[in-house]
Structure formats: C-alpha cells, structure tokens
Amino acid sequence: MFDGWTHAGIHYVALYAVYETAGKLRIPLLGISPLEDGDQTADAHIKLLKNILDVYDKTSDMVGFLVEDNCATNQSIATKMGIPLVGCESHRFNLAVNKFMEPYGDLLDEVNNLLVELRHENNRAELKKYTDLVPIKRNVTRWSSTFTMVERYIRIHAEIKKVDAVEEIVPTGGKHRKLVALFEHLKKFENVCKRLQREDTDMGEVRLMVDSLIAEYPVMSETLKSTAKIVHTPAFESGVVKVISGTALSPAETAALKRFEQAQPTGKKRKEREEDYATMLLQGKGKKRKQAPSTTRYMPLVKMVPPTSNTVERIFSQYKLVLTPQRRSMLPANFEQLAFLRVNHGMWDVSTVARVSKQQGS
Template sequence: MVQRYIRIRSDIKKVEAVEELIPTGAKHRKLLVLFDHLKKFDSVCKRLQRDETDMAEVRLMFDALLTEYPVMAEHLRPTAKVVHTPTFESGVVKVITGAILSPAEELALKRFEVVQAAGKKRKKDEEDYASVLLRTGGKPRNQVSGGRSGRSAAYKPLAKLVPPTSNTVERLFSQCKLVLTPQRRGMHAARFEQLAFLRVNRGMWNVSTVASVDTEQNE
C-alpha cells in the first residue's frame, strides 16, 4: 500500500476530490522512511522462502535485523521462546560456518557426528605447531574452546542441510495470502485451514484423490 501511494502520489495531486487527503510534506517524508524499512523486511522475508537458504544465512539476517531493530530481540534472538531447541540450532549454524561447538552443542549434534578411524585420529594428533595455529586462527592449543584441544569433530553433510523453520513458515504465510482473497474474507476458519493445508501439501494429492474421497462420502 505504501509503495502504491509513493508510485501514484504525483497523479493523486491532480485529483481535486482527494487533494485534501494527500499526506503533507512532513508526513510524506515519514512514509518514505517507513517504506525504506519495509523494503528491508520484505527482502528478508523473500530470502527466507528460498529452498537453498540454510540456518547460518537465517541467523546472519536475523542478527543484522537485531542490530538495527533491537525491539525484535524477543522474537529473533537465538534463545527466543519460539526456538524449540536453541542449542541444536546454534550447533548447526556453527557446523555450517566452521566454528567450534560448545559441549552442549556437541551433545545436541551427537547423532550427526562422524566416527573417525584410529589412523586418522593419530594423524591429526601429530599436527605440528604451525598447522595448529593456522587451523585455530592463531590461538594456542590450550586457549581454543575453553581450554579444550581445539579439535572440532567432523559431522555428516546432512547436518548442513537441516532446513530453517522460517523457510516453511514464510512460504506458508505467502500461500495463505493467495488463498485468503478479498472474496474469501467471510470464509469459516475451519474451511480456510483445509484449503491452506491442501495448498501446502499440493504434491500429495490430485484430482483422483479428491474424486475418491467424494465417492466415499456419498456412499
């Protein structure tokens, strides 16, 4: 709506019937500032709906929004109430970015850990000082990850493919907007839920499925 107003404002001024309703200069400038904020949120919402968006990218975007809009911390911070398993999600983000996990995060991702052969473990133990410095970012071995050895366990590639909940939720909201058109505003909530459910799971049914259900109900 704001975008549409900005686009047609110059034409609205030519209509005498609505001339008094046009926002003044100060209000118009506020709308322009608001539109800039809305564009940022819209770009993030669209990015969240992409299939290739991983949890690390989501965390990066949410942290950026928190920096600019601290009021959203209750909903977007890593430990928000809507996050079911904060330790697991933070662990997945660290696996994707290559950071060292905390003991609690390692425990949460234990099922994704790759068991290394004894020979490979022995080879890693024989790393020289220069290799350790390069791998740990210049930190001494005893200073990495709270005094631990600094070695990070290897995890299955599947851990990096865990989809963010926000992807599915954002797509669901967009699909609901397509279903809830102005002509359907008076629809019963239960019927709207059925239509939204069918649209989200479109790949699990077809015309034959609908016909078979209709036949069973008529019998």
C-alpha cells in the first residue's frame, strides 16, 4: 500500500506492507521518502518503491497486490510491475459523488460564494450577533467538504438572512428547497463514506454497498461498477469478493488469485465429502446435491485485502503536525525516522530504545 503527499514543495511517497499473521491484518510503515528532483513519473515511483523494499531485503516479486487510488500514474506503476492494483474505493466513491453533484454545480458555487462573503470580517461580526456557528467553505477536491458546507448553510440559513450585506445572494424559494433535497442525498453518501473509513470493512461489504448505491443512483455506475474503466485489475478485485462470499470464481479470477492458493490436506477433503454426503441425505432426501462452488483454499490474507488506502491518508494528516513551519528545514531522513517510530509504535517500547542505545554505545 502506498500513496504520495506534497508538503512545502517536496513530494513524499509512503510505502506500507500489508500482510496477515495469526489471523490479524498488519500494515506497518516501511518507509516515507521524497522523490528525486520532483520526478513523479511511474518509473520514478517504481525505483523508489524498489529501493525501500531493498532495505528489508525484499523484492517486488514478493508483492502480491498494490493498494492505491486509481490515477493514471498508479495504474501505470501496477502495469509495469505486473502486480494487481486494488483501486482505493474511497477515491472511486469521491469521483462518483462528484459526478452525481454535477447538475448542482452552479447552485453549490452560489452557496460557497455566499459563505466566503460571510467569512469577511464585517459580515462575520454581524452574523455572530445571531449565531456562534461560523461559515464553512468547501474544498473542491473533496466532496465531503461540500456536505459540510451545505450542512452548515442549512443550519444557519435563518441567521444568514439577517445579514443585510449578503441579502441579495442568499438562495431563496426553489433554490433553497433544492439544496435541502440535495442534503438528504449527501447524508446518505456521508454515511457510506464513514463506513469506508472503518478498518474492519472488507471488499465484500464494499461491493454490496456499491451495488446498492448504483441501483439507487445509476449515474454513479461509471466509476463504481466492478467493470468500470477506472478499475485496473477487475478479475483480481472480483475474485477477492467471491472468495469472501464463498461463490465460484471464473477462470480469469482463478488465474488472478493463483499465487494465493493453498494446498488442502487430503484428510480434510475426505472429511468434507463425508459431511457433504450426510447433509445431502438429511436435507435432500437422497437426491444428489450440487457440488460446492469451489474446493480451492486461499491464504487468509485474500479475505483481508484492504478496499481503500485510507490508512495512508490518515497518517498524512498526522505528518502535518510533525512538519510544522518551524521544522521545514528538517532532513528527509530525520522526518522518515520520526514517522516510522510514530506509525509503528506497537513494534517498539522503552526497552527497545535502551537495547539499541546500548548496542550503539558498545
């Protein structure tokens, strides 16, 4: 799992390992390094990722899948490395919601302009006489900021009308009712967005939510359907979903998950056949029961493949607290060390520090 983050003119790439041990998913940080000379091409990313893996004596051949958003650069990285790409569902959902909101573009611009005006010193002082809630403008790159903006607008609509300076640009009548109706849809999307943020949400649950969304909002199918053009490796993603649900895989899906297959003990197969026959007699009254969809076993990791790269984005938010304006001169190596210790705090404690200090002192 990886993602990029630009701060103070430097583009960093964070790489995380994704693996399973003792039935639990582990996602430790492997490294966060700046791209050389600001080169953000696919080849530059591949070189950086391989360099980080080399630190741990690992190669790209050991990587079973990548989790990242669906931009062209990341798709190129996956293609050149020959590794399946699990496109971040939150990224696809963001694109789908933006598509849904396109017909409301002009109206949302009006609301944003209104709230920007209310943030001016004189207007804000006037508004504060009637409410302590402050106007919130949106960030066009994130649909969730549109939800926050519309929510705040509706909450303070009555108070806004008391500010004479913006009276002429306040949406009234049909426009206001249209915004209220839009907000009902946005509340549903916000609920789905929060579900995608949960660490226990798997790809099977995501597929169920997305299919229901498409049924209610067909306009979203362009980016959310399983065969959308934006999906880099549809056979791998749909194969993971089917393994989770226990349904039969297509030949293409079986091939995509080939490296994750596990040998099934012969004794266990025989026991399952015996149990199936007994169940057939009890439930089918002697009639031949349909065979199980698949007898192929897969590594536990398959059912744990993260549907989003939100883990990386959450950490980037924390990085902003580290690289404050006073620390912008910090060397990338020192920043990486701080980030590594912060993210992987569960892998070390004071005794680890004492042991390392003792080794370095000897």
